[in-house]
Amino acid sequence: MFLVTLKEQFDEITASFRRYGPLVVDWPHKAESKSYFPPKGYAFLLFQDESSVQTLIENCIVEEDKLYICVSSPTIKNKPVQIRPWRLSDADFVLNGSMPLDPRKTVFVGGVPRPLKALELAMIMDRLYGGVCYAGIDTDPELKYPKGAGRVAFSNQQSYIAAISARFVQLQHNDIDKRVEVKPYVLDDQMCDECQGQRCSGKFAPFFCANVTCLQYYCEHCWASIHSRPGREYHKPLVKEGADRPRAVPFRWC
Secondary structure, eight states: OEEEEOOOOHHHHHHHHGGGOOEEEEOTTHHHHOOSSOTTSEEEEEESSHHHHHHHHHTOEEETTEEEEEEOOSSOSSEEEEEEEOOGGGGEEESOTTSOOOGGGEEEEESOOTTOOHHHHHHHHHHHHOOEEEEEEEEOTTTOOEEEEEEEEESSHHHHHHHHHHOEEEEEETTEEEEEEEEEOOOSSOOOTTTTTTTTTTOOOOEEEOSTTTOEEEOHHHHHHHTTSTTTTTOOEEEEOGGGOEEEOOOOOO
8 A cells, every 4th residue: 555645636546556456546535525636635545466566666766765656647747756655564563562551541643644654653652751562553444544643552651641741742753744632542431430330320431531630531420520629620521533533522511
């Protein structure tokens, strides 16, 4: 699979790369937007055969450790476009296999540049906060290309709190330099930490408090009870939403 930087239309992209083998051309929200060309200037090429990937790489030009290939269309001849190989194994990296992964010491990283690999994300976060044991890049469930978000698990509470307290982090690697958001990774199958489900008929807790004085899951009853106390009334609950992204929700007192 490749991330390729270009601005041609769908048919032109397909025609340019079909000579390497059967492939699927896709980009984020392609079906929903009904766009006929990649709106952000890049697309994903998913080949049926691994040999097609190798052939394409062999035909690339290397400049400053970057891969380029020239493509032509009815409007442009021999235009160099950048090719970024993406392996399925690039989506996960274990930095410390001796430590069990704790979801409650895991952060969500939003806006991750799509070329960034899990290994690179792990190294950046470990350099900044230490204690990283795992990093993962969220991928499309069907086509497996990177979706622009990731997860990082820490081995200790100190590193986890340092990361979520920062709220934002500058991801710098080669030509990547982007400020991204860091939030607690919110689970949707946790019981309320206050009542253990006794006050909510055993249902999973809908809210998580990301404030470092809490860092707990709450049912609606316990959230209202705990956060009516002085100093906690301004805490905002997080809930899990689509694409594993936690979001803040307004809470109306009963």
